[in-house]
Amino acid sequence: MDIVLNRRSVRKFDLNKMIPHEDLVDLIKHGEAAGTARRQKSREYIIIENKDIINELAKIYVKSSMNVKECNQMIAIIGKKTEDMAAPEFVPTDCALALENIMVYAVSKGIGTVMLGTYPNKDRFAAANKLLKLTEDKFVFTFICLGYPIDKDNAFYDMNKFDEKVISYIK
Numbered sequence: 001m002d003i004v005l006n007r008r009s010v011r012k013f014d015l016n017k018m019i020p021h022e023d024l025v026d027l028i029k030h031g032e033a034a035g036t037a038r039r040q041k042s043r044e045y046i047i048i049e050n051k052d053i054i055n056e057l058a059k060i061y062v063k064s065s066m067n068v069k070e071c072n073q074m075i076a077i078i079g080k081k082t083e084d085m086a087a088p089e090f091v092p093t094d095c096a097l098a099l100e101n102i103m104v105y106a107v108s109k110g111i112g113t114v115m116l117g118t119y120p121n122k123d124r125f126a127a128a129n130k131l132l133k134l135t136e137d138k139f140v141f142t143f144i145c146l147g148y149p150i151d152k153d154n155a156f157y158d159m160n161k162f163d164e165k166v167i168s169y170i171k
């Protein structure tokens with residue numbers, strides 16, 4: 001299966017089945033394989049399995065298509081604003097690269113994912129930072145909700161989004 005073309009946002013998970021801890025770490029390992037500007041160490045991750053926190057997060061993401069209460073496991077991607085960042089303006093880009101790596105690699109493990117748009121929406125990331133008790137020098141870039149899809153047959157498929165019109169040429 002082409003894991004890039006078959007990645008889809010999955011929002012219905014089998015809540016009786018937990019993703020093993022080592023698989024979550026493996027996903028993060030693949031997130032960390034993504035490049036960062038000037039090789040800065042700009043990302044951290046929080047694995048969230050606490051139902052009280054997930055229910056509190058659901059209040060922040062009321063307008064999300066994903067009903068956040070309907071997942072048991074999440075990964076928060078945290079961007080760093082510490083003074084040792086060589087290219088601080090690129091920290092969100094560093095985080096975005098890790099995010100896509102994780103979501104794409106998850107397909108190879110039969111794990112469904114959906115991201116919750118957070119940074120740079122100030123209302124969302126400020127509320128999320130507070131809930132996770134992050135220090136001032138860190139911010140929530142995004143959350144990924146994860147789980148095994150209920151409807152496995154329709155979870156991963158190639159939507160054929162590609163339209164060659166998105167390409168122009170400068171020769």
Ligand SMILES: Cc1cc2nc3c(=O)[nH]c(=O)nc-3n(C[C@H](O)[C@H](O)[C@H](O)COP(=O)(O)O)c2cc1C
Pocket residue numbers: 007008009010011061064065066114115116117118
């Ligand atoms: C920046 C960004 C923010 C998103 N935020 C949310 C969100 O808050 N809740 C949600 O359910 N999906 C969210 N999504 C997922 C999109 O709805 C999804 O990618 C889009 O509908 C295309 O579907 P696909 O991911 O299956 O290709 C977000 C996607 C992006 C790129």
